[in-house]
Amino acid sequence: MLKLRDMPSGLWATAVFRWAGARSAIVTVDGRRPVLVTFGSITCGRLFLRCKTVPIEVGAATHGTLVLGERVFINTGATVVATHSIVLGDNCLIGDFVAIFDTDHHQLEPSRPTRFAPVRLGANVWVGRSATILPGVTIGDHAVIAAGSIVTGDVPARTLMAGAPARPIRTLDIPDGWRRT
Numbered sequence: 001m002l003k004l005r006d007m008p009s010g011l012w013a014t015a016v017f018r019w020a021g022a023r024s025a026i027v028t029v030d031g032r033r034p035v036l037v038t039f040g041s042i043t044c045g046r047l048f049l050r051c052k053t054v055p056i057e058v059g060a061a062t063h064g065t066l067v068l069g070e071r072v073f074i075n076t077g078a079t080v081v082a083t084h085s086i087v088l089g090d091n092c093l094i095g096d097f098v099a100i101f102d103t104d105h106h107q108l109e110p111s112r113p114t115r116f117a118p119v120r121l122g123a124n125v126w127v128g129r130s131a132t133i134l135p136g137v138t139i140g141d142h143a144v145i146a147a148g149s150i151v152t153g154d155v156p157a158r159t160l161m162a163g164a165p166a167r168p169i170r171t172l173d174i175p176d177g178w179r180r181t
Contacts, residue, residue: 005027013034013036014026014059016038019038020036020042022039027044030048030051031051031053032109034051034055035059036058038059040061042055042066043066045068045090045147047074053076056080057078057079058074058078058080060081060082061106062150062166064082064085065084067086069088069092069178073094073137074094074098076096077097078094078095078096078097078100083101083103083116084135085102087120088125089120089122089123089124089130091123092123095131095147096130097104097129098131101133102117102135103135103157115136119135120138121143122138122139124141125143126145128144128146128147131148131150134152136149137152137154139155143156143160143172144161148164149162149164149166156168156175160172
């Protein structure tokens, strides 16, 4: 008899995602079990989670929608939890300790409500280590966000962004159909 604690991480994560209603979820986990938030809506293609040293937090909170495309990779310590709406396109690579937020979580001042705004990453986007993506950001296909960047506004397709706040560094020469490996 196989007990839940003895179940391989990938099988466990796939089962939890499917139990939460994720369609066609195939989750591969390398290392520790991720922290899965399954109160909202999740759509998931093939997902690879690397949790060697620090677990990943991924999922959808109550009333949140998380859409993960095909062949998405999320690295150690990353946080991708949709409170409103987060979409990661096919072939996205999310680096160590990246944080993707679709809400500010708290009011910044009494006269303004807590901000909720969707976040969308296009296909083949690479987000480097410790970058932060803030609410309302759309990142175009094939863009690269440098390590440690804080993205506060939209990013055009095929653009390298860096800094805090992130600024365009240069345009990337990437043909359609090419994907990072």
